Amino acid sequence: MTPSEPSPYAPYAPPPRRRRRRGVLIVLGGVVSLAVLAVGGFAVFIAVSLLNAKVDTVGTVDFDRPLAVPPLAESRVEADGTRVFALRMQEGESDFGAPRPTPTWGFDGDFLGPTLRATRGEKVRVEVTNDVGETSTVHWHGMHLPPAMDGGPHQAIAPGTTWKPHWTIDQPAATLWYHPHPHGETAAHVRRGLAGMFVLDDAGSPGTTSTDDGPALPHTYGVDDVPLIVQDVQLEDDGRLDENGSFLSPVGLLGDTILVNGTPGPYDEVTAERTRYRLLNASSARTFTFTFSDRRSFALVGTDGGLVEQPSQLEEIVLTPGERAEIVVTMEPGERTVLRSAPLPERVADSNRLAGDDDHLDVLELRAADRLTPSAPLPRRLAPAPDVDPDDAVRTRAFAVSSQAINGLEMDMSRIDAQVEAGTTEIWELSARDGSPHNFHVHDVQFQVLDVDGEEPSPDQRGWKDTVSVRPGKQVRVALRFDLPAGTDEAADTPYMFHCHLLRHEDAGAMGQFVVVPAGRGSDTPDASDEASPTPRHHH
Numbered sequence: 001m002t003p004s005e006p007s008p009y010a011p012y013a014p015p016p017r018r019r020r021r022r023g024v025l026i027v028l029g030g031v032v033s034l035a036v037l038a039v040g041g042f043a044v045f046i047a048v049s050l051l052n053a054k055v056d057t058v059g060t061v062d063f064d065r066p067l068a069v070p071p072l073a074e075s076r077v078e079a080d081g082t083r084v085f086a087l088r089m090q091e092g093e094s095d096f097g098a099p100r101p102t103p104t105w106g107f108d109g110d111f112l113g114p115t116l117r118a119t120r121g122e123k124v125r126v127e128v129t130n131d132v133g134e135t136s137t138v139h140w141h142g143m144h145l146p147p148a149m150d151g152g153p154h155q156a157i158a159p160g161t162t163w164k165p166h167w168t169i170d171q172p173a174a175t176l177w178y179h180p181h182p183h184g185e186t187a188a189h190v191r192r193g194l195a196g197m198f199v200l201d202d203a204g205s206p207g208t209t210s211t212d213d214g215p216a217l218p219h220t221y222g223v224d225d226v227p228l229i230v231q232d233v234q235l236e237d238d239g240r241l242d243e244n245g246s247f248l249s250p251v252g253l254l255g256d257t258i259l260v261n262g263t264p265g266p267y268d269e270v271t272a273e274r275t276r277y278r279l280l281n282a283s284s285a286r287t288f289t290f291t292f293s294d295r296r297s298f299a300l301v302g303t304d305g306g307l308v309e310q311p312s313q314l315e316e317i318v319l320t321p322g323e324r325a326e327i328v329v330t331m332e333p334g335e336r337t338v339l340r341s342a343p344l345p346e347r348v349a350d351s352n353r354l355a356g357d358d359d360h361l362d363v364l365e366l367r368a369a370d371r372l373t374p375s376a377p378l379p380r381r382l383a384p385a386p387d388v389d390p391d392d393a394v395r396t397r398a399f400a401v402s403s404q405a406i407n408g409l410e411m412d413m414s415r416i417d418a419q420v421e422a423g424t425t426e427i428w429e430l431s432a433r434d435g436s437p438h439n440f441h442v443h444d445v446q447f448q449v450l451d452v453d454g455e456e457p458s459p460d461q462r463g464w465k466d467t468v469s470v471r472p473g474k475q476v477r478v479a480l481r482f483d484l485p486a487g488t489d490e491a492a493d494t495p496y497m498f499h500c501h502l503l504r505h506e507d508a509g510a511m512g513q514f515v516v517v518p519a520g521r522g523s524d525t526p527d528a529s530d531e532a533s534p535t536p537r538h539h540h
């Protein structure tokens, strides 16, 4: 009984108001102090977590290992001209500098895979054998090809079996990549090491060879044309890969060990005046802002889907998971510089510390030899600019990405979210719905970024793209043309995917499916994922 309450046995008298108020105040005070304590404790906990959340490895990396360069995959050419590759997904272990070896997966090796290389117009077949004991798939990220060859979640490869997709290379010279895509397991399979590059050449392109019009970009693989597959991993004390990460991270697992082509603390012995680096962010969650320690500029020559129209000089480039950039770095004899990942530039977006945006990381040291092979000047023009005309668009679709859904719908392998008509152009409006950073990847097509938050795209987003950063509050509009890949006369019913390439989000359901149907059948949103009708329509 509180003091303010009258005794039930006494005749009724109005309670003394002041005392009652004081009683309420005392109780309130107690509740408030408890709450303050609780909130305060939580605030301290969050503050400490925030401080710890920032990773800074600048100056702490020894750069004492030569950069590994993935070998070029061997291939044979069959009588009909088909180039045939074989890849085996297998278990292994890697030395990432932990006291004990790290159990990893790789294609034809312990970690990552060989670089596949084919030329525009060529027929290819890849025979993929799964020896990792878990069902997986292999997706050709950035490739324009029939949906049944795409290697998405519908093309499962059971353990002990071989999958043999084949298609015709039907797109410009580009730096593509391959990785598993089993629904719900992509992050784990990629993080264990299943990833590799797929380089496309094009006989008429200065990316591949010099032409009548002028010189080529550096193109001697492993010498002045070097792949850089950049990943962050978190190592446990016993060497195993952490597979969970901090629960505070909105984006997924962020690691403090940076691997380049599977090498921790790598240096690259530079032997030419100009070196072309093919950067791939193969991390599952981390966004990198690549820049050099001396802020030297470099030439951006290619984006996800191929060469840009002309080189542009940049001091930094932001790559979200899945994105690629080809850059050319010029060095003087004997020079050294360090490729780093800097905090996210303000011009791009507000940084989210828990998403790793404030981190500062040493990546790779470049050491120029005392004598460098002379390099040709950079070609002035590299490729036609993307030419998707937004005025041709037959429809506009909106996709709002959250950490486990797109337009509020979780990925469902039996639901088609969008039906697109072959040969048509569409505009897709991409936004982030839940405050976390996201990105957006579309299978089969390379698209053109029209604008970001109403502004012209920056130089690094003006070329062909298949993956684009989508930050909270900044809508991205892209134009896509859905041509059928060469050798396909009929569009199929098998779907392609679109999804967030932050792999935890993708696995959790931030993915949808689209089909490309024959011209004349019309476009549609069969199961209502359109923002125009945000509540799913149910079939009765």
Ligand code: C2O
Pocket: 139, 141, 179, 181, 322, 441, 443, 497, 499, 501
């Ligand atoms: Cu690189 Cu659907 O993925």
Ligand code: CU
Pocket: 401, 402, 403, 437, 438, 439, 500, 501, 502, 505, 506, 510
């Ligand atoms: Cu996401």
